[in-house]
Amino acid sequence: MAAEGKTIDALSQFELTHALGPVGAAVNFTQSNAFMLIAAAVIVLLMTVGMAPRAIVPGRLQAAAETFYEFVENLVVGQVGHEGKRYFPFVFTLFMFVLLGNVIGLFPYAFTYTSHIAVTFGLAAIVFVLTTLVALALHGKKFFGYFFPEGAPLWLAPIIVPVEVVSYLSRPISLSVRLFANMVAGHVLLKVFATFVVLLGGLGIVGPLVATLPLAVNVLLIGFELLVAFLQAYVFAILTSIYLHDAVHLH
Amino acid sequence: MMKPMPLAGMLALLATSAARAVETAGGAMEETSTGGMPQLDFSNPLMLAQVVWMLIIFGVLYYVLANVALPRVTSVLEERRQRIEGDLEAARAAKAEADTAARAYQDATAKARADSQAAIAGALQAAQAEASTKNEALNARLAEQIEAAEARISTARDTAMAALREVATDTANAMVTRLTGLKQESATATAVQRQLAAQGRA
Numbered sequence: 001m002a003a004e005g006k007t008i009d010a011l012s013q014f015e016l017t018h019a020l021g022p023v024g025a026a027v028n029f030t031q032s033n034a035f036m037l038i039a040a041a042v043i044v045l046l047m048t049v050g051m052a053p054r055a056i057v058p059g060r061l062q063a064a065a066e067t068f069y070e071f072v073e074n075l076v077v078g079q080v081g082h083e084g085k086r087y088f089p090f091v092f093t094l095f096m097f098v099l100l101g102n103v104i105g106l107f108p109y110a111f112t113y114t115s116h117i118a119v120t121f122g123l124a125a126i127v128f129v130l131t132t133l134v135a136l137a138l139h140g141k142k143f144f145g146y147f148f149p150e151g152a153p154l155w156l157a158p159i160i161v162p163v164e165v166v167s168y169l170s171r172p173i174s175l176s177v178r179l180f181a182n183m184v185a186g187h188v189l190l191k192v193f194a195t196f197v198v199l200l201g202g203l204g205i206v207g208p209l210v211a212t213l214p215l216a217v218n219v220l221l222i223g224f225e226l227l228v229a230f231l232q233a234y235v236f237a238i239l240t241s242i243y244l245h246d247a248v249h250l251h
Numbered sequence: 252m253m254k255p256m257p258l259a260g261m262l263a264l265l266a267t268s269a270a271r272a273v274e275t276a277g278g279a280m281e282e283t284s285t286g287g288m289p290q291l292d293f294s295n296p297l298m299l300a301q302v303v304w305m306l307i308i309f310g311v312l313y314y315v316l317a318n319v320a321l322p323r324v325t326s327v328l329e330e331r332r333q334r335i336e337g338d339l340e341a342a343r344a345a346k347a348e349a350d351t352a353a354r355a356y357q358d359a360t361a362k363a364r365a366d367s368q369a370a371i372a373g374a375l376q377a378a379q380a381e382a383s384t385k386n387e388a389l390n391a392r393l394a395e396q397i398e399a400a401e402a403r404i405s406t407a408r409d410t411a412m413a414a415l416r417e418v419a420t421d422t423a424n425a426m427v428t429r430l431t432g433l434k435q436e437s438a439t440a441t442a443v444q445r446q447l448a449a450q451g452r453a
Contacts, residue, residue, distance in 0.1 A: 011287075011288055011289060012289070014288065014289045014290055015289040016289065016295060016297040016298065016301060017297075018297075027300075028296060028297055028300030028301075028304075029300070029304060030297050030300060030301045030304070032301045032305075033300075033301060033304035033305065033308065036304070036305055036308045036309075037308060040308055040311070040312040043312065043316070043320075044312070044315055044316070044320060047316065047320035047321065047323075047324060048319070048320050048323065051320070051323050051324050051327055054323075054326075054327050054330070056330070056331055056334055062327075065324060066324065066327075066328065069321070069324045069328070070328075088321075089313065089316055089317035089321050090313060090317075092316060092321065093309070093312055093313040093316050093317070096316075097309060097312060113301075113305070115290065116290045116298075116301065117290050117291065118290065118293075118298050118299075118301060118302050119301065119302065119305050122302045122305055122306065123305075123309070126306075126309070180290070184288070184290070
């Protein structure tokens with residue numbers, strides 16, 4: 001996966017391969033899905049084993065689990081209101097799934113499943129379908145009034161309605177591309193500078209000295225990417241909450 | 252919300268990030284024959300499989316979290332909230348109890364003070380009354396004694412005055428008899444009587 005000769009191969013890290021040996025190959029189970037399983041296992045373990053003590057004064061693991069719980073709960077209740085509590089498990093699952101995907105992807109040899117537009121678009125599509133269904137279930141036909149704000153002059157309808165429809169339909173695209181692009185850019189940068197370390201390190205006596213520069217950049221980048229990993233999960237969750245707010249309240 | 256970020260903008264972002272990725276690849280000869288981003292190679296059957304598995308894993312994760320893991324957290328947090336509220340309630344009750352106890356103590360102290368003051372006043376009054384009666388009795392007895400003494404004194408003086416006249420008369424008679432050799436007792440007695448009366452001692 002590193003530099004082959006004198007080339008920089010920043011994209012092969014995103015290639016899908018089979019995981020779990022012949023069984024995985026038979027059902028097209030990819031290493032991306034394997035890391036999804038790992039992330040899901042980490043989430044479930046954190047929320048069950050971490051909460052197992054059921055302590056009044058929590059320990060570290062329990063405090064971490066409670067922090068995540070309350071963080072997402074405040075986010076959902078803050079955006080949607082108290083009637084949004086029923087959607088809390090969904091937003092929590094989404095937030096943790098994206099967060100763990102981003103963070104686990106930063107480990108060496110790990111695969112970042114959130115760097116695949118298909119995955120992020122799949123998640124965004126779930127959000128889109130869910131919010132639309134919630135809006136239809138709560139408001140019925142009135143939901144379509146969402147595309148034409150009350151009080152706007154009727155002659156503006158031919159302009160407003162298409163704009164609103166396009167903006168509504170573009171939600172899953174913006175949601176998925178934002179996460180995907182952030183993850184890809186971060187991992188490409190990391191890979192490029194890591195390759196620089198290897199390439200420069202081979203340049204005779206001064207090589208190792210010069211190679212420390214891209215190494216230092218990568219150290220800084222890892223910190224930055226941790227921030228981005230959290231931030232993008234947060235953005236994904238809060239946008240989902242905002243869409244749910246629109247679905248529940250129609251503006 | 253997302254209206255300022257229209258489709259075109261996001262596509263542009265996608266394009267630039269992809270372009271950046273390809274650019275940073277430095278036009279290197281990649282091992283893969285596709286030459287583009289593997290994420291955009293939708294002809295790869297693994298792409299669809301990945302999404303299908305993702306849906307399955309995400310669904311199971313949602314089910315487990317929503318039905319098993321999160322209710323536990325909710326119950327723990329609820330338990331803690333109730334515990335804290337209960338403790339606060341107990342503290343409030345204890346404070347109220349302490350307040351009533353303090354009030355009762357203050358009431359009792361005030362009552363005891365009033366009682367003792369009343370008792371002191373009563374005792375003082377009784378003592379004063381007793382003292383005044385004793386005083387009166389003493390005064391009465393003393394007045395009686397004074398009266399008796401005065402009576403005694405006046406009788407004694409009367410007798411003394413009577414004795415004085417006799418002595419004076421006798422002395423006067425004796426002196427008259429010695430000087431004149433005459434016995435003129437009645438005249439002397441009258442003279443003595445007159446003299447005593449003149450001196451206010453009759």
